[in-house]
Amino acid sequence: MNIRDIAKMAEVSVSTVSKILNHKDQDISEETRKKVLKIVKDCQYVPYSNIRENANPRSCILGAILCGEEQENQKLACYLEQEARRNGYSLLVQFLQISQTEQDVLKELKKAFGILRSKSVEGVLFLPPEDCVGQAVNELQKEKIPMVVLKYTQNMQVLSVGYEQIKTGYMAAKMLIQAGHRNIGCILCKDAVGKDVQKGYTEALFKYNISMERDKVIAVGNVREDVEVAAKILLNMNVSSIVCQNEMVACSVYNALHAAGIQIPREISVISARDSQMCTLLSPQLHAVEIPYHEIAVLGIEKLIDNLEKRGKTKSFAEIINPILHERASVVEPPLGKLGTHEKIVVVGSMNMDMVIEVPELPKDGQTLLAHNMHLEPGGKGANQAVGVGKLGGYVYMIGRLGSDNEGRLIYNNLVQSSVKTDGIEFDKNAISGRAYINVAPTGESTIVVHRGANQNLDIHQIHKCQHLFKGARFCLLSLEIPEQTADFTLSVCEKYKVQVMLKPAAVSRIPEAWLPKIAYFIPNENEISRLLPGNMRIEEKAEYFYQKGVANVIVTLGSKGAYIKNQQYAGFVSSMDVEPLDTTGAADAFISALAVSLSEGNTLAEAIGFASCSAGISTTRAGVQSALADHMLLDAYQDEIALLSEIREEE
Numbered sequence: 001m002n003i004r005d006i007a008k009m010a011e012v013s014v015s016t017v018s019k020i021l022n023h024k025d026q027d028i029s030e031e032t033r034k035k036v037l038k039i040v041k042d043c044q045y046v047p048y049s050n051i052r053e054n055a056n057p058r059s060c061i062l063g064a065i066l067c068g069e070e071q072e073n074q075k076l077a078c079y080l081e082q083e084a085r086r087n088g089y090s091l092l093v094q095f096l097q098i099s100q101t102e103q104d105v106l107k108e109l110k111k112a113f114g115i116l117r118s119k120s121v122e123g124v125l126f127l128p129p130e131d132c133v134g135q136a137v138n139e140l141q142k143e144k145i146p147m148v149v150l151k152y153t154q155n156m157q158v159l160s161v162g163y164e165q166i167k168t169g170y171m172a173a174k175m176l177i178q179a180g181h182r183n184i185g186c187i188l189c190k191d192a193v194g195k196d197v198q199k200g201y202t203e204a205l206f207k208y209n210i211s212m213e214r215d216k217v218i219a220v221g222n223v224r225e226d227v228e229v230a231a232k233i234l235l236n237m238n239v240s241s242i243v244c245q246n247e248m249v250a251c252s253v254y255n256a257l258h259a260a261g262i263q264i265p266r267e268i269s270v271i272s273a274r275d276s277q278m279c280t281l282l283s284p285q286l287h288a289v290e291i292p293y294h295e296i297a298v299l300g301i302e303k304l305i306d307n308l309e310k311r312g313k314t315k316s317f318a319e320i321i322n323p324i325l326h327e328r329a330s331v332v333e334p335p336l337g338k339l340g341t342h343e344k345i346v347v348v349g350s351m352n353m354d355m356v357i358e359v360p361e362l363p364k365d366g367q368t369l370l371a372h373n374m375h376l377e378p379g380g381k382g383a384n385q386a387v388g389v390g391k392l393g394g395y396v397y398m399i400g401r402l403g404s405d406n407e408g409r410l411i412y413n414n415l416v417q418s419s420v421k422t423d424g425i426e427f428d429k430n431a432i433s434g435r436a437y438i439n440v441a442p443t444g445e446s447t448i449v450v451h452r453g454a455n456q457n458l459d460i461h462q463i464h465k466c467q468h469l470f471k472g473a474r475f476c477l478l479s480l481e482i483p484e485q486t487a488d489f490t491l492s493v494c495e496k497y498k499v500q501v502m503l504k505p506a507a508v509s510r511i512p513e514a515w516l517p518k519i520a521y522f523i524p525n526e527n528e529i530s531r532l533l534p535g536n537m538r539i540e541e542k543a544e545y546f547y548q549k550g551v552a553n554v555i556v557t558l559g560s561k562g563a564y565i566k567n568q569q570y571a572g573f574v575s576s577m578d579v580e581p582l583d584t585t586g587a588a589d590a591f592i593s594a595l596a597v598s599l600s601e602g603n604t605l606a607e608a609i610g611f612a613s614c615s616a617g618i619s620t621t622r623a624g625v626q627s628a629l630a631d632h633m634l635l636d637a638y639q640d641e642i643a644l645l646s647e648i649r650e651e652e
């Protein structure tokens with residue numbers, strides 16, 4: 001507010017206002033004089049010249065006008081006040097609301113400045129509103145009062161001290177990239193700060209040659225539910241980490257991940273582009289980028305006082321202060337399986353409670369045996385495969401049906417603990433969970449009898465409800481302890497979404513011929529292929545039969561003899577790992593899950609078969625199935641063996 005504004009409001013000339021204010025108003029009508037003085041009073045206008053010319057020209061009071069977010073305002077006000085006091089000044093602060101139109105903001109700004117001037121402030125620290133920095137700074141410059149802008153501003157004739165918001169997004173994304181993440185989501189608010197954080201995130205991805213996928217940047221309203229939905233969307237895109245605009249967003253992301261049973265940072269890393277005390281209260285403590293409010297306040301006050309006391313030489317000066325990264329506990333390197341892949345794997349199959357009975361030998365007709373031992377553990381081909389993928393760090397959804405019983409809950413919990421996404425699982429009120437009775441001989445050989453229970457009720461309707469899970473998936477691991485129509489419908493869904501099917505034809509003596517061209521990987525064992533194709537044909541001939549019927553890759557697992565592979569490129573054998581088996585149950589599940597993970601990491605079929613054979617071999621050296629499955633770190637220690645097991649020999 002200056003003399004021109006008063007003149008404009010009173011609809012008189014500037015010299016009229018000046019005469020009235022300087023008591024040289026003899027020739028001015030009483031009516032005009034009253035009108036002008038009323039406006040001066042309403043606007044709390046004090047002529048700057050009066051202040052300077054007064055007996056005590058130094059008030060030693062500084063003013064601050066802060067138009068940031070509430071938290072930002074409070075932090076700055078607190079640090080500015082401390083610094084002003086340390087330098088022998090006091091500080092008067094005016095906070096401006098930011099959720100207004102530009103015009104309203106400028107009006108409020110004038111009012112706020114009027115109040116400060118009426119208190120004889122000597123200079124002003126100004127945090128302009130994010131949306132109209134230039135206009136707001138220009139407006140205050142008209143007041144011709146010493147000023148420091150608390151925002152880094154380029155190309156403006158003004159003293160400024162601040163940080164670049166873009167840097168906060170850049171530093172957060174860079175931290176994740178340096179930890180090894182490539183698949184990074186970003187959740188922002190729909191505001192000017194959000195836009196800058198996004199720019200920083202994009203810049204970091206660009207600098208480190210990571211392709212930027214627009215879908216992975218989600219702008220939300222300030223609603224907690226919106227953030228939780230955004231987090232779920234990112235989970236479906238298999239991100240390994242998330243940049244959050246601020247700690248409030250991060251807090252809702254934590255909630256969403258906890259609710260989905262996802263562990264931070266083991267499965268997903270999270271970082272905030274703004275720090276506050278809340279970051280240290282979250283569990284795990286949140287990595288965050290601190291905006292350097294304290295340094296801004298210190299330097300801002302120093303520059304303003306220099307200017308007032310005529311120590312400052314420059315009229316314009318822009319100083320950037322870098323944000324500070326606080327490394328806490330929410331970022332680690334991504335799970336191994338996520339390093340090179342974004343590909344989803346869907347498992348459709350059985351989930352059972354396995355009753356494992358250790359017997360002196362596998363029972364024969366009419367024989368009664370005494371068991372050495374017995375234990376229960378979660379199993380089922382589908383669940384085993386899903387756990388196998390999860391343990392290897394893959395991105396996996398299980399679709400299946402459990403009974404509403406204790407066994408069902410145990411099986412479910414084991415899946416969650418192995419990082420399997422369980423959106424596709426239903427609990428059946430009218431059936432018990434599937435059971436498998438498994439005899440394991442001292443040689444490690446085993447036989448299995450399955451009572452399907454709830455698996456039998458996994459119907460087309462449930463698969464139909466889960467169709468969205470197939471979208472964007474690379475593989476569907478399908479096994480047949482479920483109804484044939486359900487498997488048939490699953491094949492058609494896979495065809496629709498171009499998902500490659502890996503089929504384990506266990507527990508069936510026939511499969512419809514129409515299925516064969518829809519199967520990308522057909523993985524029977526020796527018994528299973530012979531049941532499907534009885535007769536004296538050799539393994540190579542049987543595999544050739546299925547290949548000719550349209551299966552793209554036939555892989556016959558042969559236990560200790562390795563496996564036979566038939567596809568367009570190969571017709572040959574691979575060896576098995578040289579191990580002393582303790583329990584061979586579930587070796588095929590270990591093989592299939594590892595094959596899918598390795599292929600989804602971009603390895604060749606030969607490499608994937610080596611990896612899968614190694615996983616199967618290791619699983620046979622341990623008792624049980626799910627507990628016997630290896631994780632990626634363990635398999636990575638067997639690089640040499642994997643290389644040997646990847647050699648496909650044309651002749652046996």
Ligand code: RIB
Pocket residue numbers: 350352353354378379380381382384435436448450481585586587588589625
């Ligand atoms: O492949 C092994 C599995 O087959 C067992 O866990 C059992 O439940 C049966 O489905």
